[in-house]
Amino acid sequence: LHTTAATGTGNSQYNGVISLPTNYTGSTYELRDMTRGSGGSFGNNVVTNMAHASTTSTATGTLYTDADNTWGDGANYVEGSSTTAANGETAAVDAMFGMVKSWDFYKNVFGRNGIDGNGTATYSRVHISNSYDNAFWSDSCFCMTYGDGSSFTTLTALDVAGHEMSHGVCARTANLTYSGESGGLNESNSDIFGTMIEFYARGGSGSTIGSTGGNWTIGEQLSATPLRYMYKPSLDGSSPDAWSSTVGNLDVHYSSGPMNRCFYFLSQGATTSGNTSTTYLPSGMTGIGNDAAARIWFRALTTYMTSSTNYAGARTASINAAKDLYGAGSAQEQAVWNAFHGINVGA
Ligand code: ASN
Ligand code: ZN
Incomplete structure (x- = not known):
């Protein structure tokens, strides 16, 4: 008993x-x-x-x-x-x-x-x-x-x-297949929510990398070097910062990189010192914060994504989720467009 x-x-x-x-x-x-x-x-x-x-x-x-x-x-x-x-x-x-x-x-x-x-x-x-x-x-x-x-x-x-x-x-939701682009999105989903859970439990503004609250690295408490860097995935030596047509050939823990960075942009914007996207992002995109970014991603995952969703599909799913939650033409929807553009997905 x-x-x-x-x-x-x-x-x-x-x-x-x-x-x-x-x-x-x-x-x-x-x-x-x-x-x-x-x-x-x-x-x-x-x-x-x-x-x-x-x-x-x-x-x-x-x-x-x-x-x-x-x-x-x-x-x-x-x-x-x-x-x-x-x-x-x-x-x-x-x-x-x-x-x-x-x-x-x-x-x-x-x-x-x-x-x-x-x-x-x-x-x-x-x-x-x-x-x-x-x-x-x-x-x-x-x-x-x-x-x-x-x-x-x-x-x-x-x-x-x-x-x-x-x-x-x-x-139990999108059930993203664990290979190709959907596999990268599956891994990124886990990094996104692992990070949101860290912020949820420890606080922090979300803008400080490596602070005592939440942070935008994965596994930083396990060794001197984090496993992954959401704000700039290429710092791990293997992950790309942006999408390309070959990203689906990578190990899922590397093809997750662009989506991790996209989510970081969505929440924090592209202006944090040292982490600005120089390749694709329109300068100075404004982040919408952890709460709105997490709600958009969760709705995209649970309402619009399927097992075969790829990066282009994740963009559409996230735009739809942002429209549902915050309205068509909202700043949140615009931020989704900008964040995906920042990783070379969409206009
Ligand atoms: N720790 C790894 C992960 O959750 C195990 C794996 O490769 N699936 O991604
Ligand atoms: Zn994983």
């Missing part, structure tokens, strides 16, 4: 000391969120320990429990990539925080009830494999999974968690 919602304290790796939704069983505390979601594999959103099982394991893992409801304290605080000592609670603390903030973002900003819109509970599996430098969403388990990292620290940073959970949302 598990019916007594409680609030624990978590010593996280990436998010400071935080409150955690837990459950008191009568004898111990579980890392089980009694306040978001229902059904699914565990009946609630939970975090489980994979204890270094293979990345192909379909096991659900062992639910985390803790006697005193303070998580990641003392010997249970285990950071980083040690394969021998990495079953600690720290990764679980950050994974739960990522689920909570992602869930609340979709609910409170868009009114979406969870990943599938029906409130079906999800879960997060931590400590997969050994020194594994990745995290992933799986539709089969309706869950996300995190490695301990080797070049990277444990993969449970907030923008990465938001990225993975947003793969689940995409799968």
Whole structure:
């Protein structure tokens, strides 16, 4: 029986000391969120320990429990990539925080009830494999999974968690095929919402790159070098800044670059020092801010995009979404035109 919602304290790796939704069983505390979601594999959103099982394991893992409801304290605080000592609670603390903030973002900003819109509970599996430098969403388990990292620290940073959970949302909406241009848009969708979730949880004006609030890089807490740079994707050495007819041949984590930059322009404009588009953008386009940009992208994704949507289609979808939300001829609609023009898509 598990019916007594409680609030624990978590010593996280990436998010400071935080409150955690837990459950008191009568004898111990579980890392089980009694306040978001229902059904699914565990009946609630939970975090489980994979204890270094293979990345192909379909096991659900062992639910985390803790006697005193303070998580990641003392010997249970285990950071980083040690394969021998990495079953600690720290990764679980950050994974739960990522689920909570992602869930609340979709609910409170868009009114979406969870990943599938029906409130079906999800879960997060931590400590997969050994020194594994990745995290992933799986539709089969309706869950996300995190490695301990080797070049990277444990993969449970907030923008990465938001990225993975947003793969689940995409799968239940536009379901963008994970190759070609639609694959790049699928990856960009996860980067866009991973970043919006970071801003949602941490605040910040949105205009400061690398600030203590949200920021426009992905995975910057995992190593000295971010995984991706939304404001200028080419800084990763592999992603293009603008669309071209060959972008669909790239790995989806690179073909995402132009859409990431487009979304950055839409929100922030092209005038932020050092990040101005010199190639296509009409100088001085004004951004419409995170809130409007995120609403337009969410409506485009959930109302207009399909599994085969390409960059041209994403432009049309976003223009339609902006018209629906803010009116034909609105500044928001014009900003969508400008932002796509800024990545060489459309006039
Ligand atoms: N972390 C990666 C991602 O979510 C895993 C993958 O390549 N699908 O994009
Ligand atoms: Zn991804």
